[in-house]
Amino acid sequence: MNYLPYKPLEIEQKWQQKWKDNIFSHAVDFSDKEKKYILIEFPYPSGAGLHVGHVWGYTMADVISRFYRMNGKNVLFPIGWDAFGLPAENYAIKTGIHPRISTQENIGNFTNQLQRLGFSFDWSREVNTTDPDYYKWTQWIFLQFYKKGLAYQDEIPINWCPFCKTGLADEEVTSDNRHERCGNIVSKKKLRQWMLKITAYADRLIDDLSTVDYSDDIKNQQINWIGKSEGAYIRFGVQSNPADVIEVFTTRADTLPGVTFLVIAPEHPLALSLPTKEYIDAVKDYIDDSLDLSDIERTDVSKKKTGVFTGRYVVSPYDGSLVPVWVADYVLGNYGTGAVMGVPAHDDRDRVFAETYELPIVEVKDIGFDAITKMIEYLSEKGCGESTVVYKLRDWVFSRQRYWGEPIPIVHCPKCGVVPVPEEQLPIKLPEVDTYQPTDDGLSPLASIREWVEVPCPQCQTMAERETNTMPNWAGSSWYYLRYADSQNTNEFANFDKLSYFLPVDLYIGGAEHTTLHLLYSRFWHKFLFDLHLVPTPEPYAKRRNRGLILGPDGRKMSKSFGNVINPLDVIEQVGADTLRLYELFMGPFNGTFPWNYDSVRGVYRFLERVWKLTQDIVDSSVDQTERSVIIKLHQTIKKVGEDIGALKFNTAVAAMMEFLNVAEQHKKSISILDWSLFIRILAPFAPFISEEIWQVMHLSDSVGTIHILEWPKYDDSCINEDHVEIPVQINGKMRSTIIVSQEESMREDIVVSRANESEAIQRFLSGTNVKKVIFVPGRLINFVVTLE
């Protein structure tokens, strides 16, 4: 016959237009239906446009959302823009184009691309972190942190380029500690910063992981990141001046008798005041040198251990012996107390240090868990120490010296000090500036807008100054999933009842790179809001899975510099969005890593084209009855695809549909339109465009309604099982033959055994042996355990 050709671009363009303001993808507040909240990490709308990695994650979430809708659920599947960030600001520095303008353009571009892919987002709930109506609430939440004492200021070293005179983000610093733009060595500069006290939630962030369904690798990574370790503080008095005390942290208090030296970090408060006259110059030089080193260099394992003696001794609280104090950069200032006791016999790093400087090594006999307990008891009695818990997790540096972020709603008053902006004055909007370059002394570009900075103090009306730091771009993404529940609310960040209906998120899909930052930060914010009774659940995400990584065709990570980036739009131009969606799902399992393969894209295109053609055969022959073998395969496929979607096994779901097509093509003259339409329905969540076209245009149904609100087909159990099954026959566990029996017969041992014995091949293998045992797995297999006669 003459087939109507499959023209994906025409079909997709048509439906894309019609779906623009579809409402079947809108979630309903307080519906009687069961809700399902499917969340994807909202994108940063970069100038480069959508990435194939986005497409993969979003397609999986879209399939699930469509599947749940067809199963009668009220699905919330929202989208928004994480639009503050460094690239837009750097672009503005380079071109002078306001970040708001370029961001708006990029959002328009992303929107088109997402719609082109047929994602069934609820566009009525779109959020944008740079919208003052949105960041008003980001600022508001900050004020709540401030009021509870969880937002505070501290002097924190930042990356500083002395040549450009700007502060730098970590990602602007190359691995050899240079500014990526100008190539100059980056140093550290201490600046006043706002901090959020995430450490106050460290225990709960660990403990509550047991209440959520995150994959084990995610849980482990978060636990290791928080890095809880139990140990003890031990205090050593300085010999020359017992008022000075050096406190160390150790997890091995039992090794205290083996202490032969003490090491303090170059950043330690006593590092400059402790040394004797004789040693002070050497110590100063050493500290200057080590502070020039980057963290990466300091913590490089291959680096030689260096240090310098202070000329001072402390007194061991264990036996009163004198212990020399050294300064060395292998001890970090920001972990524990910035000081450690050197026990070279029981710690590798201490041993290397001791060997380098020829310090004594003393072994401790009585070590272990009990010894630790005894030692801590002994120390607490003497008042020289106590048990404690420390964390690797540090408080969150929450300010940036940047323009393109949420202004921190604080006023600094010469009389009143730090004054929070009254809530009714929110949002504090970003002012227009002439230049986006940070100032020479490392302040945000906002600092030079005097008419914005100078405001009367909200408390005493004295002229005061606004905080000019902005928030990091993790701020807006820490609570966006809450806003989706009630995105238009002007009185509160979201209505509690609506939150109670939609929360928690049932499935959160995103990239592994956000496991320890965004995911942890947003859990922290959520718990804080929970404590204020503003959100209904202690955890935001009931289930989290990280998607894997798509590599370039050359097997390397996609990167501009390798020239191996696949642009999803190019793929769509060639084969259409349905093929792109299906291909990415088919590539491999949810969290795997695989290279792009053009030829395999072709294979998926062929599949859709064959579906298209076969539809015409089936409509053309218009039979009422479907061949039994096709019915069986159809119902097996409905079952398999439904189960696979629930288990996030999209690759095998697609494979199952391909298998069905292979069977169906063998019997194309004996498939009813009705049965075929069931197959098109299960294809619909995966390939929404071609399914809709087949449904509405190719007369599979009299209905003109969209296929995407139809019920997911039910499979018939009586159609799942084949009439006859092939049972493998094993001898001593080795497959020797198979027999074919009916479904009922396959469940009966006596019949299967006698049929097996009838088989020629089996008789040959059994001759000359004694059957010692028969293992029978009903419906599955028979195994004769034999010995030679």
Next chain:
RNA sequence: GCCGGAGUGGCGGAAUGGCAGACGCGUCGGACUUAAAAUCCGAUGGAUUCAAAACCCGUGAGAGUUCGAGUCUCUCCUCCGGCACCA
């Protein structure tokens, strides 16, 4: 070094402890075509064999548990991801 994850055909991958290699790609052969592309049909883990049947070997290596191991246990190797002088 530590913590995760993974090693299966030429490639991506599939397999509740039960017929290893589903599905797709590629390759080979054939049909159609003046020809090519596209499409369709068939074959496709390896060894052995003129060929077929049959048999043998095969899931990183080695042991173990089991009637039976890609799957479970132990030891080792390799790769990927994350963290790392964290006391």
